[in-house]
Amino acid sequence: MVKETSQKPASSSNTILIQGGIVIDPGRVNGRADVLIQHGKIVEVGFPLKTPIRQDSSVIILEANGWIVAPGLVDLHCHLREPGFEYKETIATGAASAVAGGFTSICCMPNTQPVNDNESITKFMLAKGEEAGKARVFPIGAITRKSEGEELADIGELVDAGCVAISDDGRPVMNSLVMRRALEYAKAFGIPVVDHCEDLHLTDGGCMNEGIVSTELGMPGIPDASEEVMVARNLALADLTGVHVHLAHLSTARSVELVRHAKGQGLPVSAEVCPHHFSITEEAVRCYNSNAKMNPPLRTDEDVQALKQGLVDGTIDVIATDHAPHALQEKQLEFDTAPFGIVGFETALPLTLRLVDDGVLSLEQAIDKLTRAPAQLFHLPVGSLQPGKSADVVVFDPKEEWVVDPTQFHSKSQNTPFGGWTVKGKVKMTLVGGRVVYDAR
Amino acid sequence: MGLQRKDLLTIAALTADEIQLILTTAESLKEVGGRDIKKVPALRGKTVVNLFFEPSTRTRTSFELAAKRLSADVINFSPSTSSIVKGETLIDTARNIESMQADIIVLRHPSPGAAENLARSVRSSVINAGDGWHEHPTQALLDMFTIKEKKGRVEGLTVVIVGDIAHSRVARSNILALTKLGAEVRVVAPPTMLPDSIEHFGVTVFYRLDDALIGADVIIMLRLQRERLSRALLPSIREYAKLFCLTPERLNLAKPEAIVMHPGPLNRGVEISPSVADSVAAVILDQVTNGVSVRMALMYLLSGSGERSTLNE
Numbered sequence A: 001m002v003k004e005t006s007q008k009p010a011s012s013s014n015t016i017l018i019q020g021g022i023v024i025d026p027g028r029v030n031g032r033a034d035v036l037i038q039h040g041k042i043v044e045v046g047f048p049l050k051t052p053i054r055q056d057s058s059v060i061i062l063e064a065n066g067w068i069v070a071p072g073l074v075d076l077h078c079h080l081r082e083p084g085f086e087y088k089e090t091i092a093t094g095a096a097s098a099v100a101g102g103f104t105s106i107c108c109m110p111n112t113q114p115v116n117d118n119e120s121i122t123k124f125m126l127a128k129g130e131e132a133g134k135a136r137v138f139p140i141g142a143i144t145r146k147s148e149g150e151e152l153a154d155i156g157e158l159v160d161a162g163c164v165a166i167s168d169d170g171r172p173v174m175n176s177l178v179m180r181r182a183l184e185y186a187k188a189f190g191i192p193v194v195d196h197c198e199d200l201h202l203t204d205g206g207c208m209n210e211g212i213v214s215t216e217l218g219m220p221g222i223p224d225a226s227e228e229v230m231v232a233r234n235l236a237l238a239d240l241t242g243v244h245v246h247l248a249h250l251s252t253a254r255s256v257e258l259v260r261h262a263k264g265q266g267l268p269v270s271a272e273v274c275p276h277h278f279s280i281t282e283e284a285v286r287c288y289n290s291n292a293k294m295n296p297p298l299r300t301d302e303d304v305q306a307l308k309q310g311l312v313d314g315t316i317d318v319i320a321t322d323h324a325p326h327a328l329q330e331k332q333l334e335f336d337t338a339p340f341g342i343v344g345f346e347t348a349l350p351l352t353l354r355l356v357d358d359g360v361l362s363l364e365q366a367i368d369k370l371t372r373a374p375a376q377l378f379h380l381p382v383g384s385l386q387p388g389k390s391a392d393v394v395v396f397d398p399k400e401e402w403v404v405d406p407t408q409f410h411s412k413s414q415n416t417p418f419g420g421w422t423v424k425g426k427v428k429m430t431l432v433g434g435r436v437v438y439d440a441r
Numbered sequence B: 001m002g003l004q005r006k007d008l009l010t011i012a013a014l015t016a017d018e019i020q021l022i023l024t025t026a027e028s029l030k031e032v033g034g035r036d037i038k039k040v041p042a043l044r045g046k047t048v049v050n051l052f053f054e055p056s057t058r059t060r061t062s063f064e065l066a067a068k069r070l071s072a073d074v075i076n077f078s079p080s081t082s083s084i085v086k087g088e089t090l091i092d093t094a095r096n097i098e099s100m101q102a103d104i105i106v107l108r109h110p111s112p113g114a115a116e117n118l119a120r121s122v123r124s125s126v127i128n129a130g131d132g133w134h135e136h137p138t139q140a141l142l143d144m145f146t147i148k149e150k151k152g153r154v155e156g157l158t159v160v161i162v163g164d165i166a167h168s169r170v171a172r173s174n175i176l177a178l179t180k181l182g183a184e185v186r187v188v189a190p191p192t193m194l195p196d197s198i199e200h201f202g203v204t205v206f207y208r209l210d211d212a213l214i215g216a217d218v219i220i221m222l223r224l225q226r227e228r229l230s231r232a233l234l235p236s237i238r239e240y241a242k243l244f245c246l247t248p249e250r251l252n253l254a255k256p257e258a259i260v261m262h263p264g265p266l267n268r269g270v271e272i273s274p275s276v277a278d279s280v281a282a283v284i285l286d287q288v289t290n291g292v293s294v295r296m297a298l299m300y301l302l303s304g305s306g307e308r309s310t311l312n313e
Helices: A091-100 A119-132 A155-161 A176-189 A212-217 A224-241 A253-264 A275-279 A301-313 A345-357 A363-370 A372-377 B016-034 B058-069 B081-085 B090-099 B114-121 B137-151 B169-180 B209-213 B226-231 B237-244 B284-302
Strands: A015-025 A029-038 A041-046 A059-063 A068-071 A073-078 A103-108 A136-139 A193-195 A245-247 A269-273 A393-403 A422-432 A435-439 B047-052 B073-077 B104-109 B125-131 B158-162 B184-188 B204-206 B218-221 B259-261
Touching: A015 A363, A015 A393, A068 A073, A068 A363, A073 A091, A073 A345, A073 A363, A073 A372, A091 A103, A091 A119, A091 A345, A091 A422, A091 A435, A103 A345, A103 A393, A103 A422, A119 A136, A119 A155, A155 A176, A176 A193, A176 A224, A224 A245, A224 A253, A224 A269, A253 A269, A253 A301, A269 A275, A269 A301, A275 A301, A275 A345, A301 A363, A345 A363, A345 A393, A345 A422, A363 A372, B016 B137, B016 B169, B016 B284, B047 B058, B047 B090, B058 B073, B058 B104, B058 B125, B058 B137, B058 B284, B090 B104, B090 B114, B104 B114, B114 B125, B125 B137, B125 B284, B137 B169, B137 B218, B137 B259, B137 B284, B158 B169, B158 B209, B169 B184, B184 B209, B204 B209, B259 B284
Parallel strands: A015 A059, A015 A068, A073 A103, A103 A136, A193 A245, A245 A269, B047 B073, B047 B104, B104 B125, B158 B184, B158 B218, B184 B204, B218 B259
Antiparallel strands: A015 A029, A029 A041, A068 A393, A393 A422, A422 A435
16 A cells, blocks of 8 residues: 655665674564665575675675664654745755754654645645655645644545545644544554544643642643543544544553553554653753753653653554654743644654663563554554565664754754753764665764 | 842742842832932932833832932833734844843843743843743732831731732742742632642642631732633633622722732722722732832842942852
């Protein structure tokens, strides 16, 4: 169903050997291994390799120095801003930011201008992604026309043009009948329906978590219930229609509990969490830092613990960035008027590796949530180093420490609350279709 | 002892000693307002800019008068909301003003935290004259001054704050100031108008006005914003007035010498009955008078006059 973007190898050689690394291909390989790539595809992963390799200069050897070699990361949730908001990000800068963070496949939300609710926009996005030649771009189409929540978008056309899922993103479908119909209609195409779970009436202009901190700061709050009532609605509709509902960026403990219960009953649901939601809390808002403003908002420590537990027991299937670039001048507005969202590609991996350091997840589990699991949920032909697959690979040093400097991001925008953080885990090399698209060795 | 601060942004950041210092200074400056020539040269040659992004008459006038009584030059700057729409940030506006060598910027802004952000970006002293629902510290200070003046102390008094606590910067600043000075604070409002976790501020929550008033020394009435009706916070003004209007009968539930305060402007017949507003218990006009003294004291202390205060925080 999903067409692979054809990435032509730029090098003259058709054979690449990544040697001397620790390969973690979740569920398949975990240990010292070399990776042999030919004509942009994985040929063999093992140690020693069984395939004979010519000992001459036609083979490009990439030394992995004991670093981790994993499938290129897959992000189910990002905003590339093109068309319409090129001053925040373009598909080219977003895709460059992605590969710098180790992501080789990224699914972009339809909240562009115009909205991705027809094949022209979808094809434009795919063409721009191809032209950029960095990460593979998989568009997500709109559920409703202009994401206005009223009439269904031409979903069949969107899927045929290359959309891998549908979502109205930050303008969630409030009308439950429309949502029901969207799910039923999507059944014909075998695509997941992604919902940003938020009852906009309950949010009522809120701009941070509702709780003691919002009370102290005099800031309008967004209650947990704003997310949870929509999670509950979507679970009921998944049950009613039997269609796969993917819940974007869960942020509250009760959301995790609701999904856990639903999964226990065998409902076709999946869920994602963003690194910021398991890394920091509403306390980050205290000095009115607009880079700590996102939707859903940063919650409490109790929620953070529940999200981690959700990752551990599989309630939460994947880690997604919700990469949401905004220009400096927009984030320089006062907290309540600044836009929601932060960039995420270039900090997602090190923030996820903190979970490994803290003993929450094993390294293989962490990589799984960023590769195999997301690819599987959206039926993407990536996320694994299985022979025959496209050679989308990330090589990273899990131990190297570095300081996050937003001015060095490849993204056009710098809106992150993690600037100045010392993190561990540095991407050394990213390959897409056997082509080195990022090299920081 | 001076005020070791560049700015006055919140009551939350002040210690009880700092509050007392401001009140004591205000006390000695109050006398200026009673003179024939209501002026002292303390801030001569200094420039005070009133930067008001929200319409305000009384607070702005009070700051203006305070600055003028200290002999400062005062500029009123009320950017139209259109300049915000045009994309000029608060900081840009403020840097423009700072470039005109303003010594003190008095800011009122609809966004919580605006004063704090501004203070970080300019060298001028910043006084918060109200930031969204967050704080209105000078209102709380003049309220403390008035309570102290009428009651001799704040510590140990039972103070009831009535009305829309959730959307009131006056309530937040007053709760913080009163608890820091050792008063027992009660808040009373319909639950729709109480913010999350308000009890963590050390207050007792009441839903019925009659219950809250018993034994009160001080009653602070908040203004009801009529636009709250459209957000399903209240059934009607009529019902609010029935449940929360301070009438003479209700006032009798408080201590005999209880005083009634209101930050103004009054909604007569809504949160306060005319006969209470005009009674001897009401100290509403004293609050206005004291507002000038307290703001004089603040500007005096922040400008580093007298004992020069250090500006590094």
